[in-house]
Every structure is written in C-alpha cells, then in structure tokens.
Amino acid sequence: MYEIIFYLTSAIAVLAASAILIAPHPVHAALYLVISLLALALLFFLLGAPLLAALQVMIYAGAIMVLFLFLIMVMNLRPGQNQSAPLASGWKGPAFLALILLLELLWILNRFQITATNNITAIEPKAVGLALFGPYLLVVEVAAVLLLAALVAALYLSRKERS
Amino acid sequence: MSQFLWLIPGSPMLGALIIALLGGYLKQRHFSILASCAAAVAFLTVLLAWLMGAATSQPLQQTLYTWIGVGNWMPTIGFTLDRLALVMVSVVSSIGLLIHIYSITFMAGDSDQRRYYFFLNLFLAGMLLLILADNLLLLYLGWELVGLCSFALIGFWYRDPLRASAGRKAFITTRIGDLSLALGIFLLFNEFNELSVSVLLANATVQWETGSQMPILAALLILGGAIGKSAQLPLQIWLPDAMAGPSPVSALIHAATMVTAGVYLIARTYPLFELAPQVQWSVAAIGTLTIIYGASAALAQNDIKRVLAYSTISQVGYMFLALGCGANALALLHLTTHAFFKALLFLTAGTMIRTNDNEHNIHNLGKRGNHSSLIRWCFLIGAASLAGFPIITAGFYSKEAILTATWSAPTGPLLWAFAAFGSLLTAVYIFRVYFFVFQGSRSGSPMPPIPAPMTWSLSILALASLVVGFVEFPEGWPGLHLWSDWLRDELGSASHPTLATAYSLQFIACVLPLIGIGVALVLVRREKLGFELPLAAFLRTGWNFDALYQIILIRPYFTLARFFKNVEALLIEGTLQKMTRSGMTVATACRDGLEYGVLNKSITGLLAGLRLGHMRLSATQNGLLSRYALMISAGAVFLLGYWLW
C-alpha cells in the first residue's frame, strides 16, 4: 500500500512537471507546478519528513505560487503583449542534451551501493528544530540577512524612479 | 647584535641610493662626505660586532625578508656573520673606509664625483653583501653588483677610449667566470633544492662521495667563477688593464677586496673542494702557476701600477695555493695582510702619480726624484711586506706560513719550489721598483703638501702592514698562534711538516727576500746601464697572453665571420654571373614561393586562424539566455561524462 502511494505520487509529480514543458499558457503551467509541488509534499511526508511536507505546502504551493500567479495576472492586464511561445524551433539539441544528463545521473546514482533500505522512520520536527538551532544556528542567522538583502533589493527595484 | 647585521651592507647601499636619487640636491664636495659616512657606519657596525664578542660566539644570523616563499624555493635576504665572514668584512669595511677617506682629496678636483661615489658605495655594499649572504642567490647578487661596479669604475674616465675598452675587457672576461658560477649555483640548487650555503654544504658532505662526479663538476664550476673574479690563469688578462681606473679604485677593488672574492668563495665552499681532491689540487696548481706568471710579468713592467697589478695576480695565487693545500685559514691570513700592504702600495703609487703629473713610468718617476719622505717610507713598508721581509713585516708571517703548509700537500715539494721561487721574484720586482723610484731621489723643488686625509689613511695602512701578521707566528716559534686555532672549527686546518722540516723551510723563507733585494739592486744597476732583462718584452706583455687570445680565440672568430661573409658574397656574385635572365626569373619565383608561399602564408594563416577562431567563438555569444544555460548544461554533461568514461 505504502509503495503504491509512493510511486503513484512520484508519477504525478513527474508528469505534472513534464506538463510544464509543453503547457501553452503560463497559468496552466503554474497550475501544473502547484500539482507537482503538492505531490512532492506528499512524497516528503511519505519519506518521513512531516515538517517539510507542511512547509512545502505553505511556502511553495502557498507563497511562491501566489507570486507567480500575481505576476502572470499583472502581465496579462496588457493583452497582446504576452503570447507564450510554443516549443522553440531548435528543440532537439537541448532535449537530447537533457536526456544525456538524465542518463548520466541515473547511471551514477545506480552505480553505488546505497540502495539498502531501512524502515521509514519519521524524523520529527523537534529533531529538525534542534539541528536548525544547534549546529546550524549561524546559518539561520545568516539566512535572515539574505532575506533582508533580498527585501532591500526587491524594494529598490520595484519602486518608481526617484525624482 | 644580530639585528644590526643588515647595517653592514645596508648603509653603503643606502648611501649609494641617496647619492643616486637625491644627488641633484647636493654639492660636489658633499658626495665624498656622505659616501665616507656610509662607509664609516658599516665599519663601525663591524667594530661593534667585534666588541660584542662576535669573534668568539656562534655565527650571528639575521633574516631580513623572504623573497618568494613557495615550495622549496625560499630565497631569503639573510645574513650570516661567522668567523670567516667576520675577517672578510673587517678587511673590506676598514680598507673601504680608508679608501673613501683617501678619495676625498684624491678625487676633489673631479667634476663627476656623484657617479664615482655612487659606484664606490655600491661596490662596498655589493662586496659586503657577497660576504654576508647566507644563501647562494644573494651571494650571486653581490657578486654581480661587484662586477658591475668594477666595470663602471675601471671605465670611470670613459671619454678615453682606452680606458673604456679596459672596462669592457674586465667585464667580458669576468663574465665568463660569472657564467660558470651561475651554472654551479644552478647545479647545486638542482641537486639539493636548497640555497642556504650551510645547509647545502652539510647536505653535500652527507650525500656525495669523495671524488665522485657531481662534487667535481660543482667544484669546477665554482672554481671557474673564482678564477674569473680573482684574475687567475687563464682569466687573468683583465686585471693589468683594469689599472686604467682611478688609483683608489685600483687599491680598493683590484687589489684589496674584489679580487679576493674568489678566494672567499672557495674558502666558503671548501667542503665541496674536499669532496673533489682533484679539483682541490688543481686550485693549488693554478695558484702556483699564477704566482710565477704574475711575478715574472711584474719583473719587466715599467708602469708602476702595472707592476702592482701583476703583483696582485701573483699574490692572489698564493692564496689559491693555500686553499689548494687545505690551509684555508692561512689563505685568509694572507688575504688580510695582502689587502693592507697592497692597498698601501697602490695609494702611495697613486699619490706619486698624482703629484708627478700623471707619470706612471718608474724610470721617469725616479728621474724626477721628488717624493716626500712619508711616501718613501710608506712605499718601503709596503714593498717589504709584499716581499715578506722577515720578522718585522706582516707579509712575512702570512707568506711563510703558506710556504710551510705547501710542503706537506700532495706533490708538495714541487709546489713549494715554485712558490718559493715566486717569493724570490716578488722581492726582486718590488724592490726593483723601489730602487728605481726612490734610490738617489733627493728632494729638489719643494713638495706640494700631502693633505691630511691622505696622510692618515696611508699611516694607518702602513701600520697595519707591519703588525697584522703578529696574530700568527710561524709553527714552532714562541708568540701568538691565534689565527689558525680561531678559524680551525670553521675552515679546518692543513697538515704541517715535522718541526725540523718546518724550521728549515722557515729559514729559507727568511733568506729568500733578502736575496731578492740583493738581486734587485744588481738588476737595477744593470738596467740603468742599458742592459735589458732577458725575455723582457715577452714578460712585459704578460707572457703575450693578450696576443695568444687574439690568435686562438679572437682571430679565428673574426676569420670565421669573414669566411661566412665571403662565402655569402661569392655565392651571390657567382650565382649572379651565371644566372641568365630566365634562371633569374625561376630563382625569383622560387624565392617568392618560399617567402610568400611558406612564410607569409603561414603567418597570415596563423593570424587568419586565430581570427576565425575568434569569430566562431564570438558568434556563439549571441545574447540568448537559453543558449547560455545550454552551454552550462553541456559543461555539466561533459564533466559528469568524465566520471562515466
């Protein structure tokens, strides 16, 4: 049962992502992305990361997608400017390259003796919290600076020209 | 104390820099004072080192700065003051100071004192650097600096083409030696990955077998450098011509200090020579030959400075002989005494030349007979010391010791016989000069007074020429035996003959100068009557070495050049004559084909290829974001592909 859910969810995540590749309209693409992200959240949960599953839903599916949709909305206010292009004409080369990369990665990942499995045990939010504010405390603090920097940058870029 | 070591080469260097950079703001007479002060600081630092007990303590060391410290390559600017270096810096700085002081009046009238004192100070800095350097790179720097200054000072009056060419000759000849030294340094660095002299020698003694190929090669290359700088056979030809420079320069550079750099170098690296006994013996052999060569050539000279120049060659030969016999400490002792008496002789000669309207010829100097008694006495002291007049002169003690030590070296008696003969000749040639110049001289017209700085430097040098030898009385004599014992740890000691042999050798050494003086008297009388010395012309030209080189090196070179020129001319002319119009067209076509078809094409082809490469690559840079991402992915694919491959 567990396995079925896992592989099914994986299939959804991958298929939804592939749909972005060919979706004609940005809104459709964004919706496919949401599906993929939600499926991923479920995968996280199945892999014993309940906290991350929740965060995935909140941050990605919630916040980030809203940003995307908002932007799409803003742009769509001006009709005629924003036709999405079909697949670019020279698509075969890049697609082939991506395929090679995939094969390489798969080859590499299946070459190593790391296939052993243990029973899935959930790593509780508490453990994550302890790690976050124990050894990773400095990174947390620094990440705050990163957010501040991004905020300043975004604020500057988004304001009207200084008179 | 060791933190002040840098002052020794540093203060003359600074002096030179100030004179060079700020000289525009100074008056002519200030240069001499500034330069003398710089030399004085160096001398005082050395004095301070003595007072602080540098003579008895461990070697002092100071590392100023590591130039590029990467991997094993650690060239430092660092100084070591051990006993060998202490002796050398004492000699160099004291004589350097005296000669700076002497120059104050000697060069007073010259209009280009800035250049003179710049090079004089720079020379002093280079010499002290060479002595104090704790690694071969820095030593080589000093070595080259010294060579450069020597060149510049020999040709100081460069408007005279003869003097200028003398400078060039010295430079080119010593370069041959320098090249050899450089190769030696490369070889040593290549073998040991190390530049520090002490570490390098220690490694060499551990890793190399005595008499094996590497130490022989290394010692030979170093010997080559030493021969060039010290004017030994067969690279001695530059030194007599070097007398074209001002007399103080001759005294400082070409008698007292620079020419002994080779001796210092060999003494510094003597463990290498001990690993190569064959080379060590050839050092002695070269020394012996040079003694005879120099002394015999000096015998026939009429130019007083040339006599002294050949005498220097010959005396440095004694030092080489001592080195070759393993008596390094004695070589150093002779170096010291020689520095004093030879500087004294040069300075007196310089004064005479100066006061007698640039007269170099000893016959004419004697005819004028117009010398103050100070000059006369100083020259006499210098000459006696040079001849090794027994008991009272410094030269006796150093030279006698070398002669005695020679006896017990391999093929010692033979070497001794040559050296003793040289010693006899020494007395002959120097007293020949003395008798010519001073015998029968009486003060006719009033002498121009000798200025105080000159008097002082001459007196000090004269005193030193007498007393310095007392530090080392001969083997078996009562009195001090400081020198050898003091240097034994650093320089080793030579084997001595039995006491009985030593006494008889010492007796001979005492007698030889006296015989020589007698012979000189006879010789001078005969010469005044018009009898030339046998072989005089041959000897006067320094055994015709210049002509020899002219024949075996220079002329073949020119002939070869001319030959090629002729061949070229013949070919072209001959071809032209034979060439018909059509043939010419063919030839032109061929040449065109070669020139334009091959050379031109290949160059334009290369350029076009580069340009094409530029264009092709530039075309990829089309501003398309997807393309950029594609390239990144391609790179990733490529790099990952490496791991699968």
Place this chain on the structure above:
Amino acid sequence: MIPLSHSLTIAALLFVLGLAIILLRRELLFILMGLEVMFNGVALTAIAAGQYWNNPDGQVLTIFLMVVTAAELAVALILVWLAFEHLKTTQVDMLTRLKDDTKGGAP
C-alpha cells in the same frame, strides 16, 4: 520499502525536467518555473538521503533551500516584471541586446 535509489531517480528526473524546461521554453516565467522544478528535485534528493542516513541534516538543507529560493525568486520575479515594464517583453529571444558584435572590428 522504497530503495533510496528509487527516490534519487525520481529526484534526478525532476532535476532534468526542470533543466529541460529552462533550455526549451523561451519565456522568462517558464524559466523561473523550471528553476523551481530543479530545486524541488534537489529537495527530494536531500530528504530521501536524510531518511537513509536517518538524521535531520537533509531536512535542514531543504529548509535553507526553500529560504534561498524564495529570496532569489522574489528578486528575479521583480526583474522579470521590470523587463515587462521597460522592455515590453518576457520573451528570451527579445532580450538579446547584450551580445558580441560579430561584424568584427579592425584587426
């Protein structure tokens, strides 16, 4: 139970899919979405590995990934919007003013 390599394979699939989106789609918004998909592939790798090693570092890694992505995306989105505002386009093909002048100058 799920072998680690299966999770990693799915993650690699997502990563390459994201990459393909970036390479193939010529619109800035799609490229940004492709980036998100790539990052999600990475997140899945980290979480699967975290499960395998049974320590929370993988999850911590993913949390930081989310933070960084959010920060980066915010600025990038605004830049896209600026492009739309000033240059009136979100097509990659139109953003090619900066490029080598291939006419070639004097040698």
Place this chain on the structure above:
Amino acid sequence: MHSADLISLAPFIALILGGLTILALGVWPKPVSTQILTMVAIAFLFLGAVATLFWDAPHEVNGMLVTDNLSRLFTQFFMFGTAVIIILSSGYTPIKNEVREEYLSLLLFSTLGMTLLIASQNLMMAFVGLEILTVPLFALVAWQPARNGAIEGGVKYALLAGFAAAFFLYGTALAYTSAGTIDLTVLGAVTTNAELLAISVTLILVGVGFKLALIPFHMWAPDIYQAAPAPITALFASIAKVAALVFLIRLLCMQLQHIWEALLPLIWMLAVASMVAGNLLALHQQNLKRLLAYSSIAHLGYIFVALAAGNSLGRDAAIYYALTYALMNLGTFAVITAFTRHDQDRQDLEEFRGLGRRHPVLGIAMGVCLLALAGVPPTAGFIAKLIAFGAAIEAGHTILAIIAVLNTALAFYYYLRILNVFYDTNETNLGAAQYSQGTLIIVVTITLLIIAFGIFPEWVLGLI
C-alpha cells in the same frame, strides 16, 4: 557561545551592523547626506578589517566557519575591495544620485557573503554565503533600471545564477547522500562512496565555475560586465570572483584533498579551455568591458593551471594569483570608471582613443594594470604567472605550461592593442574624463600595490 567565537565572528557582525545602520540612517526622518552614508559604510568595513586582526590561532565557530590566515587575508582584502568599489561609485556620475542606503547596504551584505563563503566549513554555510553574495548583485547589475541594458543584464544574471545555484545545491545534496553529512571536515575524512563525493564536487564545480566564468560556464560574463555600472563590473571582476575562487581553493586544496587529486584531469581541461577560448574571444573584441570579461576568463584559466598542479605550490600560486588578479582588475576598472561620461560608461575601445595622453596619471595606471595583466615584470602579474606555471611544471604538466605560455603571448596582442589606443595621437572627441579625487587616489594606490607586490611577493605569500 564563547568569547573566542565572538572575536571570530566580529568582522561578520560588523558587516551586518553596518548594513543595518545604513538602512536605518537612510530612513531617518531627517535626510542624511550621501557622503555621510558612504563614510559610515567605509567605517564599518574598516572596523571589520581591524576586527580580523584579533584572530589569532585558527578557530572554528560551531563547525560552520573557520578563521585562519586564509580567511583573514581575504576578509581584509574584500573589505579593502568593497571600500574601493564604494569610493569609485560615489565618484561615478551615471549613478551618482542612486548611491544611497540601498546600494551601500547591498554592497555590505554582498561582502558579508564573500567573507562567509571563504570561511565556511560546511557546504550549507557556503551555499548561503554564495547566495548572500549573489542576490544583492541581481539588483546592483540592474541599478537604475532605465539605463541601457540594465534590466536585461539583471534578468540574465538572476536566472543563470539560479540555474548554477541549482547545480551547486544538487552537488551538496549528493555529497550529503554519499556520507550523511555536509560538514567539510567530516567529509574530508570519509572514504566510503568517495566516487559519489567526487561527482558531487564536480557538480559543485559547475556552480562555482559559473561564478568564475570558466569556459563553458562563461557566457553570462561579457553581457553582465557590459550591462553593469563600471564600479559594479569592478566588483564582479575582482572580489566577487575571487571569493568563489578562494572557496574552491579551500574546498579542494585544504578540505577535500583526495577529491582534488581525483579532479585534476577535469581541472586540466577547464584550464586549457578557459585560456584558449578566453583569449580567442578577447582577440578582436572592440568593446573594452567585454574584452576585459574575456581576459578575466583567460586569467581564471591561468589560475586553474596552478590548481591543476595538485601540490601545495600550486595552491599557494593560485592564492597569490587570485589576489593579484583582483587587484589588476580593480585597477583597470577604476580607470574605466574614471573615464566615464556623464550618462554612460565608455564601452567601445574607440571612445578611449588618446585619453592616456590627456590624463597622464590615469594613462600610466592603465598601462601598469594592463602590463600586469599581460604578465610583464616587475609587476605582480609576472610573479603570479611565474609561480603558477612553475607549479605546473613542477607537477610534471609541461604541456599545460607550454599552452599557458603560448596563451600569454597571444594575450599580449590585445593588451597592447588597448594601450596602443590609449596612447594614440588622435584623440577621441568624446570629451575628457570625469572623476573625483577619491577615484584618483584609488587608482594610484592600486597601481603602486601592483608594483609593490611584484617586487615583494613575500608580502602576500608570507600571509598564506
């Protein structure tokens, strides 16, 4: 947290506090003049640099940051570099009125990112550091969006940087997969799954290679160099790149040495590709900023020649070269900044024609910097190349060294071409330079440093 930790963290704290202070001053009810803001920024940079002097023995903070000689040297250098960029910016007319609290605080945050990156002991810290370094640059490239090409540059950089960051992170995740940790000290000791670790480092190399603009990750560089305001280009070309490079050196040469050895063939290939293609691309380039971007690519190739040696000499050479490289580029771009016109950078080489004659100080400085880039003694550029190629030869990579030397010869062509234009007798009619006293002082200082480091390389080598 111990006091030793605090001492180690002091420079980072100074940078954060500096950024915050400037932001606070910017929104102060009473308007604060730009000059005061600039001075505050420089003061905090100075404080941070001084704080590094209190580091003594190498100290590890929480397993995340290490403060050793390498960190100290480059932290100080980044502070210096940022101060230079700030001074250049405040005298730079096209964005003069836009150098306010946002600009300065973003610069300080970016510098924080660099210092964190080079001191990081943990891949996560390195990644966050890298992002703090990068994200402000998105905005700084597009500063004053109305400028020509600004937005396009910003968009390109933001998207591609994200793309490269994905590779970096994927590498990190795979490294974690291989050993269950991303602590570099632990990773360095782990020997199981070494090949997977090597592969993950390869992916990280892609991410860092993007920052370094190595061939084939280089294509963004010329566009961004062209789009960004000249002082920001200087930042890109010098300290930002060096930060990534020093991180790579720490990662490969100090922490994961066995991986370094495994990666040597890859480094070899990257070095050759970057040198050859970089120089070819620069050869006939007419746009000076783009040309310098390509020359930077070639220089990174030379640095990788040193890294390909795989020994401690190569490491030292790379460090020395990194510092020298940053100085030379700072100098060159400082001159370009000084030669700006009121609204736009000069870009085409033609626009610089004859300016070296009109402005002798700037002309000589440009000459020294270009000769240093070309590797002429007695500049630091010569010593850098000497040691780098020497390291390659010592490691037995004679062919690589020969390729590098040939490339140096090729590079001479375009450096001399620039100089030739600068000293042409025909002068451009586009007007004279406009620069502040500060810019002039910076230019002279850097020129002197380049010569001084060339004569006394031990000043730098002794600090490593």
